[in-house]
Amino acid sequence: MVDSIHRIASALDTAKVITREAAAVATSKLGESSYTYYSQNINPQQLVTLLNSRNSREVRDAMKRIISIMASDDDSIDVQLYFADVVKNITTNDTKVKRLIHLYLLRFAENDPNLTLLSINSLQKSLSDSNSELRCFALSALSDMKMSSLAPIILHTVKKLVTDPSAMVRGEVALAIIKLYRAGKNDYHEELLDILKELMADTDPKVISCAVLAYKECYADHLELLHGHFRRYCRIIKQLDSWSQSYLIELLIKYCKQYLPKPTVVDKSSEGSPRSCPLPDKYNEIEYPSYEVVNDPDLDLFLQSLNCLIYSSNPTVILSCCNALYQLASPLQMKNTKFIEALVRTVTMTENQGNKEMLLQAIHFLSILDQTLFLPYTKKFYVFPKDPIVASIWKIQILSTLINESNVKEIFKELKYYVASAHFPENVVIMAVKSLSRCGQLSTSWESHVMKWLIDHMESHNLSASVLDAYVNVIRMLVQKNPTKHLRIIFKLADLLTVQTSLADNARAGIVWLFGEIASIEFKICPDVLRRLIPNFSNEGPETRCQILVLSAKLLSYDIDNFKQAQVTGSEENNQNPPYYDFSGSRISQMYNAVLYLAKYDDEFDIRDRARMISSLFDSGKYEIVSLLLQAPKPTARSDDFIVSARLETHTPEIKEFFRMLPWNTEITEVGETGNDIREGAELKDYNKYKKSFSSQSFITNNSARSFTSSSNAKLTGINDGDSNSISGKGNVNTFTSQNGKKYRLQSLDEFFSDIPERKSKPRKIIKVVEESSDEDEDESEESSDDDEYSDSSLGTSSSGTSSSHLEL
Known part of the structure; x- marks a missing residue:
C-alpha cells in the first residue's frame, strides 16, 4: 500500500515538472522573460537529455x-563537458541550431x-547544399576554427567557392581570406592574392564590399590592384556597404597620391599671363x-563620386570624405x-x-587649420549641462x-556662463577658463576685460584649487605679454596674496613667480611683496616656498646689477673706482638671508638643494652667472600650453594618423606595359549567370544592374538608354535579355491565355420531357422511352396544346 502511494506521488511530481516545462516553453513564444526563467532551471542532466533528443526544439533550447x-562566464556548469553531445548535432537541418553550434565550436574547437574533426565532414557536405545560406554558414564555420591543420582544407574550399553563383557565398569567401591571411600570412600569400583579384573583378556590389575589406586588411600596400577598377569603383561606391565605403575611400586616397598627378593652382587675380603652382603639401x-x-x-x-555620400548615416563615411577633401582638394x-555641414549634422x-568624441576631435583638428570652415555653425558647439565631460571639453x-x-x-x-554656473563639472569649468585667454588675445582692451572679470570672480567666490590654478595661469599669461599696461591687475594680485589666504598652493606659487618676472619692469x-x-613662509605650500626663495634671489640679483650700473656711471664722471655692493646694509639682502636661512632647514629636499646652490653662487661672487640663470627672459606662455596640461583635451593618436598628410608621388606612370592607359577597365567576372532562374525583381529594380558581360567597358550603375544588354529593341520595353544570354518577352494576360489551345467541346445532351393530357400521347412517350430512341427530330417536335419542360445535362 505504501509503495503504491509512493509511486503515485512520484508520478504526480514528474507530471508536474513536465507540465511546468511545457507551459514555460509555450509561453516563451509570447514573452522572453518566461523562457529565460525556464532556461535557467535546466540542470546539467537535462542538458544531456535535450542535446540527445530527436526534437529540434529541445536541441535548440x-x-x-x-x-x-x-556569454555570462558562469562557472557553475562546465559547458566543455558537452562537446561530444553538441558536435553530433551538426548534421541537423535546423539553421539556428547550426549557428549556435558554430559559436560553441569557436570557443572549444x-x-x-x-572531436572537432567529426564535424568537418558535415560542414563539407553543406558546402554543396542547394541553399546558399547553408553554404555560407559552412564556410564561415570552417574558416573560424583556429586549427592549423584545417588551413589547406579551407584554402581548397575558398578556391572552389570563389565562383559560386550566390553573392552571399562569394562575400563570405572574401572574409575567409582575411582569416586565412592572419593564420598563415607567408604560406598562402600568392594563392590568396589571386583569389582576391577575382573577387575584386566581381560584378556584384555585395561581393566588392567584402573584397574591399579583405583588400584593406591584407593587401593595402598593393595599390596596383586598383588600376583596372579605379573608375568602376568610383561609379559604384554608393552601392557598397557603408563600412566598405570608408575603407575604399582611404584606399583611393592613397592611390590618387601615388598614381595621379598633383593638382595645379592657377592665379585668377593676376593680370596678363596667369601664374600657376602645384597644390601645396600643407x-x-x-x-x-x-x-x-x-x-x-x-x-x-x-571627388565627384563622394557627393552621393553626403547624406550617409555612418559617421565614418562622412569623416573619410572630409579626409579625402583635406588630402586631395584645395580649401x-x-x-x-x-561635407562640413554634414559633419556638423x-x-x-x-x-x-x-563616435561623437571622435567627430569633435576631427572638427577641432580642421578648425585649427581653417576656422572659416565652421564659423557658420558656432552655436552648434554650445555646451549643454547633460553633455558628457569629454564632449563638453571638445x-x-x-x-x-x-x-x-x-x-x-x-x-x-x-564661456562666462560655463565658468560661473554650478551645473558643469570642474574639468569643463577649467577648460572654459583656459578658453577665455583666447578672447584676451584679440586686443588689449579684451585682455584687461578678461583679467578684471577673473580677478573679481576670484575675490567673490570660493573656488577649488584646480580652478584657481587655471585662473592664475590665464592671468599670468595675459600679464606677461604686456606687463606695463596691466599694472593695476598686478596690484590686485599682490593684494590677493594677503587677503585670499585660501588660495591653493599652485595658484599662490604662480602669482609669486609672476612678480619675479616683472621685477625687471x-x-x-x-x-614689498616679498616682505x-x-x-608666513613656514605656513606656505612647498611650491610657494620654492618660488619665494627664487623671488628673493632674483630681487638680490637685480639690486646688485642696479647698484653696479649706478656706481659705474658715477665713477666715470668722478674718475674713481666703483665700490663693492654692501650686503650687510641692503634691506633686500637681509630679506634674502632670512629666506635662505628658512630654506636651508626646510622639510623638502628640493628647496634645501636650491638654497645651497643659490647661496654658493652669491658667496663665490659669480654675479654674472646668477644674472644669466635668474634674469634670463622666459618665453611667453601660449594658450596651447594650457590645453596640453589636461589629459582629456589632446588629440588621440588615431585622429593624428587619420589626418596625416600623405606626400604626392612625383614619378607617375600613366601608360602601362602594353602602351594602354593603366586605368583601363579590367575584365569583369559575372557569376550570376550560372543561376538557374531569374525573378521579376531583376527586371524591375533600377539600382542593380540587369545584365552584365565580361567586357572591359561593362558598367554596374543604372540602366542606360542605349544599353543593349539590358533591354533589347529600340522602343519595346517588354523584351528582356537574361544574364545567360537568353531572350524573354513579358506577356500580358491576354497574350498568356491566348497560347492555350482550345478544347473541342462535346455536344450537350438535351432531354426533352413532354407531358400530354391525352392517353395516346402518354402511351407513345412510354414506348419511346423504352426503346431509348432519341433523335433531334423527335426532340424538336411537339404537338400543339401540350405543356413541355426541358432538362439540360
Whole structure:
C-alpha cells in the first residue's frame, strides 16, 4: 500500500515538472522573460537529455542554455563537458541550431581537435547544399576554427567557392581570406592574392564590399590592384556597404597620391599671363587671393563620386570624405562642398558618445587649420549641462578656435556662463577658463576685460584649487605679454596674496613667480611683496616656498646689477673706482638671508638643494652667472600650453594618423606595359549567370544592374538608354535579355491565355420531357422511352396544346 502511494506521488511530481516545462516553453513564444526563467532551471542532466533528443526544439533550447552560460562566464556548469553531445548535432537541418553550434565550436574547437574533426565532414557536405545560406554558414564555420591543420582544407574550399553563383557565398569567401591571411600570412600569400583579384573583378556590389575589406586588411600596400577598377569603383561606391565605403575611400586616397598627378593652382587675380603652382603639401597655404584648381579627370571623378555620400548615416563615411577633401582638394573646394555641414549634422544627431568624441576631435583638428570652415555653425558647439565631460571639453575647445572680432562677445558671454554656473563639472569649468585667454588675445582692451572679470570672480567666490590654478595661469599669461599696461591687475594680485589666504598652493606659487618676472619692469613693488610673504613662509605650500626663495634671489640679483650700473656711471664722471655692493646694509639682502636661512632647514629636499646652490653662487661672487640663470627672459606662455596640461583635451593618436598628410608621388606612370592607359577597365567576372532562374525583381529594380558581360567597358550603375544588354529593341520595353544570354518577352494576360489551345467541346445532351393530357400521347412517350430512341427530330417536335419542360445535362 505504501509503495503504491509512493509511486503515485512520484508520478504526480514528474507530471508536474513536465507540465511546468511545457507551459514555460509555450509561453516563451509570447514573452522572453518566461523562457529565460525556464532556461535557467535546466540542470546539467537535462542538458544531456535535450542535446540527445530527436526534437529540434529541445536541441535548440539546450544550445541556447549553453550559449547563455558561455556569454555570462558562469562557472557553475562546465559547458566543455558537452562537446561530444553538441558536435553530433551538426548534421541537423535546423539553421539556428547550426549557428549556435558554430559559436560553441569557436570557443572549444582547439581544446579537442579530434572531436572537432567529426564535424568537418558535415560542414563539407553543406558546402554543396542547394541553399546558399547553408553554404555560407559552412564556410564561415570552417574558416573560424583556429586549427592549423584545417588551413589547406579551407584554402581548397575558398578556391572552389570563389565562383559560386550566390553573392552571399562569394562575400563570405572574401572574409575567409582575411582569416586565412592572419593564420598563415607567408604560406598562402600568392594563392590568396589571386583569389582576391577575382573577387575584386566581381560584378556584384555585395561581393566588392567584402573584397574591399579583405583588400584593406591584407593587401593595402598593393595599390596596383586598383588600376583596372579605379573608375568602376568610383561609379559604384554608393552601392557598397557603408563600412566598405570608408575603407575604399582611404584606399583611393592613397592611390590618387601615388598614381595621379598633383593638382595645379592657377592665379585668377593676376593680370596678363596667369601664374600657376602645384597644390601645396600643407593645407591652406595657397598664396593667391583668387584661384582655380585644375585636376586630373580621374581625380575629378573620384571627388565627384563622394557627393552621393553626403547624406550617409555612418559617421565614418562622412569623416573619410572630409579626409579625402583635406588630402586631395584645395580649401576653396572643401568650403564649396556640403561635407562640413554634414559633419556638423552628424555630430549633432549621433547618440554614440564614442563616435561623437571622435567627430569633435576631427572638427577641432580642421578648425585649427581653417576656422572659416565652421564659423557658420558656432552655436552648434554650445555646451549643454547633460553633455558628457569629454564632449563638453571638445566643444569648448572648438569654440576657442572660432573666436574672432565678430563673435567674441557671444562666445565670451557663453564661456562666462560655463565658468560661473554650478551645473558643469570642474574639468569643463577649467577648460572654459583656459578658453577665455583666447578672447584676451584679440586686443588689449579684451585682455584687461578678461583679467578684471577673473580677478573679481576670484575675490567673490570660493573656488577649488584646480580652478584657481587655471585662473592664475590665464592671468599670468595675459600679464606677461604686456606687463606695463596691466599694472593695476598686478596690484590686485599682490593684494590677493594677503587677503585670499585660501588660495591653493599652485595658484599662490604662480602669482609669486609672476612678480619675479616683472621685477625687471616694476622693481619697486616687488620688495614689498616679498616682505609680506616672509612672515608666513613656514605656513606656505612647498611650491610657494620654492618660488619665494627664487623671488628673493632674483630681487638680490637685480639690486646688485642696479647698484653696479649706478656706481659705474658715477665713477666715470668722478674718475674713481666703483665700490663693492654692501650686503650687510641692503634691506633686500637681509630679506634674502632670512629666506635662505628658512630654506636651508626646510622639510623638502628640493628647496634645501636650491638654497645651497643659490647661496654658493652669491658667496663665490659669480654675479654674472646668477644674472644669466635668474634674469634670463622666459618665453611667453601660449594658450596651447594650457590645453596640453589636461589629459582629456589632446588629440588621440588615431585622429593624428587619420589626418596625416600623405606626400604626392612625383614619378607617375600613366601608360602601362602594353602602351594602354593603366586605368583601363579590367575584365569583369559575372557569376550570376550560372543561376538557374531569374525573378521579376531583376527586371524591375533600377539600382542593380540587369545584365552584365565580361567586357572591359561593362558598367554596374543604372540602366542606360542605349544599353543593349539590358533591354533589347529600340522602343519595346517588354523584351528582356537574361544574364545567360537568353531572350524573354513579358506577356500580358491576354497574350498568356491566348497560347492555350482550345478544347473541342462535346455536344450537350438535351432531354426533352413532354407531358400530354391525352392517353395516346402518354402511351407513345412510354414506348419511346423504352426503346431509348432519341433523335433531334423527335426532340424538336411537339404537338400543339401540350405543356413541355426541358432538362439540360
